[in-house]
Amino acid sequence: MSRRKACLIFNPVAGNTDSELELARIKELLSSQIELDIQFTTEEIGADKLAQEAVKKDEFEIIIAAGGDGTLSEAAKALGETTTPLGVIPRGTANAFAAALGIPDTLDEACETILSGKTRRIDIGRCNGRLMTLLAGIGFEAETIENASREAKQRWGALAYLVSGIQQLRELELFEAEIETDDKIIKVSAGALTVANAAPPTSILAQGPAGILYDDGLLDITIISSNTWASAIAASYHLLQTGLRGDAAKRDDIGYIRTKRVKITTDPPQKIVLDGEMIGNTPLEVECVPGGLTVMVPMLPAEKISEKLEGLPNLEVEDKSPVVKNE
Numbered sequence: 385m386s387r388r389k390a391c392l393i394f395n396p397v398a399g400n401t402d403s404e405l406e407l408a409r410i411k412e413l414l415s416s417q418i419e420l421d422i423q424f425t426t427e428e429i430g431a432d433k434l435a436q437e438a439v440k441k442d443e444f445e446i447i448i449a450a451g452g453d454g455t456l457s458e459a460a461k462a463l464g465e466t467t468t469p470l471g472v473i474p475r476g477t478a479n480a481f482a483a484a485l486g487i488p489d490t491l492d493e494a495c496e497t498i499l500s501g502k503t504r505r506i507d508i509g510r511c512n513g514r515l516m517t518l519l520a521g522i523g524f525e526a527e528t529i530e531n532a533s534r535e536a537k538q539r540w541g542a543l544a545y546l547v548s549g550i551q552q553l554r555e556l557e558l559f560e561a562e563i564e565t566d567d568k569i570i571k572v573s574a575g576a577l578t579v580a581n582a583a584p585p586t587s588i589l590a591q592g593p594a595g596i597l598y599d600d601g602l603l604d605i606t607i608i609s610s611n612t613w614a615s616a617i618a619a620s621y622h623l624l625q626t627g628l629r630g631d632a633a634k635r636d637d638i639g640y641i642r643t644k645r646v647k648i649t650t651d652p653p654q655k656i657v658l659d660g661e662m663i664g665n666t667p668l669e670v671e672c673v674p675g676g677l678t679v680m681v682p683m684l685p686a687e688k689i690s691e692k693l694e695g696l697p698n699l700e701v702e703d704k705s706p707v708v709k710n711e
């Protein structure tokens with residue numbers, strides 16, 4: 385059987401792990417079935433440029449990105465609105481992109497997902513003229529991201545966002561927002577607004593609705609209007625719980641709507657963070673691009689796997705499925 389050809393885009397500085405060992409393991413796992421052309425990102429040449437060049441060459445069946453959320457999201461955006469599938473190997477601190485799509489975050493399982501060859505078309509968003517894979521946030525989320533420095537992230541990992549978030553909550557100030565969808569205009573005082581195409585449960589500010597579907601052609605907007613530090617903490621905790629359970633939020637200071645496109649203006653103007661990167665100030669316009677990205681995903685979403693027995697001592701499993709007789 386001939387091997388498939390893939391371009392592997394690898395960020396050698398992502399995460400806090402030994403990247404040489406990781407690259408060797410990826411090659412070991414994939415190369416029996418996939419011929420890899422390995423390209424390293426540099427400070428100057430990002431995953432977006434490498435992915436665009438790979439698409440242009442027109443010789444790869446898959447483009448695989450191995451790195452943190454920055455690398456994965458850049459590669460995804462370069463493949464947006466093409467049919468080339470993206471293989472995802474998460475190697476960062478938070479790995480929100482993989483978590484949002486149910487892609488496992490261990491190297492071995494992520495490579496297994498790529499080898500399984502199952503692809504799925506997912507939505508992407510178009511946000512103020514740029515492509516969006518996960519979400520855009522204004523208010524609280526934007527300030528949190530800006531304040532979580534790379535140094536803090538390296539020292540504390542995902543905790544850095546939490547610490548920065550709590551600092552930010554102390555300075556909570558509401559702003560006036562006008563949210564215009566195809567069929568409504570909503571005016572509201574808000575502390576945080578999140579427009580999500582897809583989001584992992586850890587993106588708590590996006591967890592208003594019960595489950596954020598990444599292939600329904602719609603965006604999920606969560607509005608948080610807590611006006612005191614105590615109520616903002618209670619709202620965040622509620623969202624963490626409901627998000628993990630897959631339930632909808634049930635507090636008066638949390639609202640959510642679903643729409644194909646949205647325009648948000650605020651007074652005063654607020655910073656916008658798009659997929660973890662500051663991109664400027666409001667107004668914010670987002671539109672869903674249904675099926676805009678093809679991704680290699682596991683056969684079953686990871687969260688649906690509810691059984692694990694392997695590894696238990698003296699394990700014996702009897703298959704009791706009924707025998708079908710041909711009479």
Ligand SMILES: Nc1ncnc2c1ncn2[C@@H]1O[C@H](COP(=O)(O)OP(=O)(O)OP(=O)(O)O)[C@@H](O)[C@H]1O
Nearest residue numbers: 395398399425426427451452453454455476477478
């Ligand atoms: N060879 C390189 N040397 C230095 N910086 C690089 C190199 N390749 C990519 N980068 C930088 O790495 C950043 C992207 O990092 P990425 O998101 O992949 O990992 P991370 O920051 O460790 O993960 P996370 O975002 O989960 O913390 C970009 O800012 C890019 O400029």
